[in-house]
Amino acid sequence: MRILHTSDWHIGRTFHGHATVEALHDVLQSLAQVVRDERVDVVIVAGDIFDSAMPSGEHFRVLTAALTALREAGAVVVATSGNHDSAARLGFQASFARLAGIHVLTDPERVLEPVTVDGVHIYGIPYLEPSLVRHLFPGETLRRHNDVLARVMQRIRDDAASRGGRYVVVSHSFVGAVGAPDEASDVERDITAGGLDIVSLDVFDGPDYVALGHIHGRAVLAERIRYSGAPLHYSFSEAGKPRGVWIVDLDDGFRGARWVDLPIPRRLSVLTGTIDELLTLDRFATAEEDWVSAILTDDVRPLDAMARLRARFPWCATLEHRPATVAPASTESYAARIAQKSDLDIVDGFLGHVRNGQALTDAERDLVLDALGELDADGVAS
Known part of the structure; x- marks a missing residue:
């Protein structure tokens, strides 16, 4: 079996105030050509398909176009929800989509219902907020994302053993071997609290491949455990990170993975x-x-x-x-610095400070003098 692993589409995210929908549409369409060229059997999308819990109609149209193109190219699609997605909205009409070979997995109560393709069982784990899924594990203490995923993965391992054959896991999580927050860009919404929700790598022991999402740069945590990163740059902090997908081959188990670059609409x-x-x-x-x-x-x-x-x-x-020359900080109090200055000098100094040394222009000076004159007149009148 050949798998294409992608994640973190973030449909609807802007780039410093600029819309990215059109550029993302083009990049996602290019995935269909990769599917054809590489003869991919299954496309996995590991969470954060949308950027927000309230995607617009336009964002759904981009998703529909991408999924349609992938399916027409011949691949089965398996997608999960991430921490940005609304699981309910993303999973709406999932039962109908499944009939067309597009599997949108958002229900935490159905993680033991894998999508099976050519004997390979693909378990999709939607993002599991501990406070929202504790009721599924009565009598257990599950405070952290690591606790929840460890418990779910144990159930998946047991289920896979009973079914037999190869299996793949899809998860949207912050796995500790990435290097903690150093690998996260400034657009990856924090799903940790003081480091408590970083997931241990050994939680994912067992599967033939683990397709991870959440980190926007590609990362290899182990030969069979990888992040694909986002298909588009969403921040200048991601400037050095390539955009692409993993092509993963399975035979009796994990055989290998290689990187395929995606087009970059604008560097x-x-x-x-x-x-x-x-x-x-x-x-x-x-x-x-x-x-x-x-x-x-x-x-x-x-x-x-x-x-x-x-x-x-x-x-x-x-x-x-970021001035090349920075004036040394003064130890003198503000009151001492302005003691012998006129009101005009004080205003000029303040504006110079907040404007990195730019003094009042002649026109601004006239305005300030007029305002100070009006204040003096009001004081005399009162």
Whole structure:
């Protein structure tokens, strides 16, 4: 059997305020070609199909188009819900979809009902919030995600043993061997509390393959336990992480896995320098069609910096001012620093501080003087 492992589609997520639906639609459509080229039997989607619990009609249309294309390419589809999804909404009409070879597994009470394809049993574990599933384990103390998954995996191992043959597990979880929070990007909603909900790798002992979701970068925890990551970049913190899928082969057991890259609609570039450098130097020309995160090192924050940058980098999405020269912090109290200053000087100093050294313009100075004059007039009148 040949499996394509993907996860974390996050349909509906924006990229720094920019819609990603069209780009994601194109990338998900490319999965169908991978299915054809690689002669894939089963596509696994390991959770976080939607980015929110309230997906719009447009987001459902993207999902429908992707699932239809995968099915038409000849693959059975097995998808689970993640911590971003609403299990109820994602699982709506799952019974009808199953008739078409699309299996959407969102019910924690049905984890022992695998999808069986060519003798391989595929167990889909939806994201299991401990507080919401404790009632399924009466008399047991299950405080952490690790506790719940350990108990569920034991049941799955027992069930698989009784059925016989090969089996695969799909789980959306934060597995400890990833390296704790260091591997998570800033868009992976935290499903840990002080590290208590990180799942131990040995919880997943037994299956021929474990397809994990939640981490947005690919990761190999063990030969048969892997994260595929997201198919699209959703943050500049993911800039160095490739986008793609795992192609997994099973025979009598796990035979091997290899990586297949997916197209990247627009690259991510983080550029550092003064605004003049970014706008003029040839070495930045390769980023002109990229999503750009600009870090400006000018001593004073440039005026209209974003508008000026977008003249060269139309897809500049974020801007940070990080001066190359930083004034030493003063130990003098604020009261002492303003003791001999006029009201105008105090306003000028405050605005200079919050605007990284940019002083009042002549027009701003006139406005401040007018306002201070009105305050003085009100004081005399009272």
